[in-house]
Amino acid sequence: MTTAGTDSKKNRKLMQVLGGQVLPTPPIWLMRQAGRYLPEYRATRGEAGGFLKLCYTPSLAAEVTLQPIRRYGFDAAILFSDILIVPDALGQSVSFLEGEGPKLDPIQSAAELNRLDPSKTGTKFALICETVARLRQDLPSETTLIGFCGAPWTVATYVVGGEGSSDQAAARRFAYRDPKGFQQLIDILVDTSVDYLSQQIEAGADTVMVFDSWAGTLPDREFATWVTAPTARLVRELKKRHPNVPVIGFPRGAGSNALGFVKETGVNGVGCDTAMPLHDMRVLAKDAGVAVQGNIDPLLLVAGGEALDRRIDETLQAMRGLPHIFNLGHGIVPDTPPDHVARLMERVRAFAKVHA
Ligand code: CP3
Numbered sequence: 528m529t530t531a532g533t534d535s536k537k538n539r540k541l542m543q544v545l546g547g548q549v550l551p552t553p554p555i556w557l558m559r560q561a562g563r564y565l566p567e568y569r570a571t572r573g574e575a576g577g578f579l580k581l582c583y584t585p586s587l588a589a590e591v592t593l594q595p596i597r598r599y600g601f602d603a604a605i606l607f608s609d610i611l612i613v614p615d616a617l618g619q620s621v622s623f624l625e626g627e628g629p630k631l632d633p634i635q636s637a638a639e640l641n642r643l644d645p646s647k648t649g650t651k652f653a654l655i656c657e658t659v660a661r662l663r664q665d666l667p668s669e670t671t672l673i674g675f676c677g678a679p680w681t682v683a684t685y686v687v688g689g690e691g692s693s694d695q696a697a698a699r700r701f702a703y704r705d706p707k708g709f710q711q712l713i714d715i716l717v718d719t720s721v722d723y724l725s726q727q728i729e730a731g732a733d734t735v736m737v738f739d740s741w742a743g744t745l746p747d748r749e750f751a752t753w754v755t756a757p758t759a760r761l762v763r764e765l766k767k768r769h770p771n772v773p774v775i776g777f778p779r780g781a782g783s784n785a786l787g788f789v790k791e792t793g794v795n796g797v798g799c800d801t802a803m804p805l806h807d808m809r810v811l812a813k814d815a816g817v818a819v820q821g822n823i824d825p826l827l828l829v830a831g832g833e834a835l836d837r838r839i840d841e842t843l844q845a846m847r848g849l850p851h852i853f854n855l856g857h858g859i860v861p862d863t864p865p866d867h868v869a870r871l872m873e874r875v876r877a878f879a880k881v882h883a
Contacts, residue, residue, distance in 0.1 A: 541603045541671035545773040551879035553851040554602035559858030560595040578623040585657040603671040610677025616651035617643040633689030637708025656730035663731030674732030678739035679716035679757040721764040736775040743780015759792045789815040801856030805845040812849040822856035831867040
């Protein structure tokens with residue numbers, strides 16, 4: 528790495544906040560900032576001929592990652608991909624049917640785990656990492672590049688259920704009936720995710736985020752076993768290989784389990800969902816010493832107007848003096864007007880000037 532490269536890295540605001548710094552204006556990026564609400568995304572997806580083809584075509588995946596950066600100038604870009612690349616690469620082929628979400632041939636017992644083959648992942652992971660490498664070349668030097676994977680529990684809910692569900696019943700049943708077998712599945716996912724994230728970091732990701740979108744349906748004991756413990760092992764193993772790369776956790780729906788999650792996993796940042804009170808976000812930043820990210824309701828961004836302005840201001844005010852990353856509490860939804868995103872950006876960026 529050249530000296531110039533090292534110096535320009537220092538301007539990455541998201542990295543500064545993940546390192547514990549407090550900035551006058553928080554860095555901002557939005558989950559699912561690339562996606563169907565943007566006409567240019569829909570055009571590129573059409574060109575690719577499908578969602579998974581888009582993920583596995585580095586030039587097009589890089590293009591859709593860059594689209595929201597060009598339009599809005601976010602402080603971070605998140606690799607365009609999906610959490611289900613991991614089971615797909617392991618050999619449990621995934622398909623995305625238009626309007627129906629993901630479909631996988633479910634694995635519902637320990638005897639079927641031999642369908643997952645970690646030695647097969649190389650080719651598909653290499654395509655994703657080629658996207659990462661292109662992005663690091665093409666992004667402005669001050670823009671942080673976020674790599675990601677799904678957390679073992681959330682990915683397991685799709686591996687076992689074969690599709691999305693509101694209660695993750697199939698995975699919960701498997702875990703209760705055969706905890707040893709379920710642990711084997713979780714272990715495969717932890718080991719594969721550590722390799723996958725390491726490869727993304729080696730290709731140029733500055734930080735990585737672990738999405739546990741379905742953490743919220745588990746009782747406290749199971750939350751500790753299937754959310755906190757596997758994430759803690761994942762973070763520990765990753766930091767053995769890449770000690771200086773910060774990790775962001777996102778235990779969506781964790782509620783009062785969030786503080787223990789942060790302390791036990793060793794994450795450097797935590798994504799907060801829409802239901803997390805601002806007071807609790809402050810407590811996480813103060814008592815656990817992590818950067819906090821979130822938690823505007825994506826539907827408020829659809830509505831826009833004064834209610835959105837008020838909540839933006841409240842959030843910025845509440846998080847003053849703490850390491851804060853401005854974001855939503857969950858991903859942007861397809862019916863979000865692109866103008867509302869522009870208005871959100873302007874308001875966040877103006878805040879420090881107004882309140883200096
Ligand atoms: O911009 C970004 O945030 C990066 C890209 C990204 C996608 N998926 C693109 C995507 C990221 C980080 C994800 C993570 C992901 N994928 C999660 C965790 C975060 C969350 O939203 O809770 C989950 C649970 C998935 C699984 C998944 N992928 C589902 C359930 C679906 C179908 C639902 C839907 O929104 O269509 C997807 C598809 C998907 N992943 C799309 C995008 C842009 C839509 C695909 C399309 O173009 O039709």
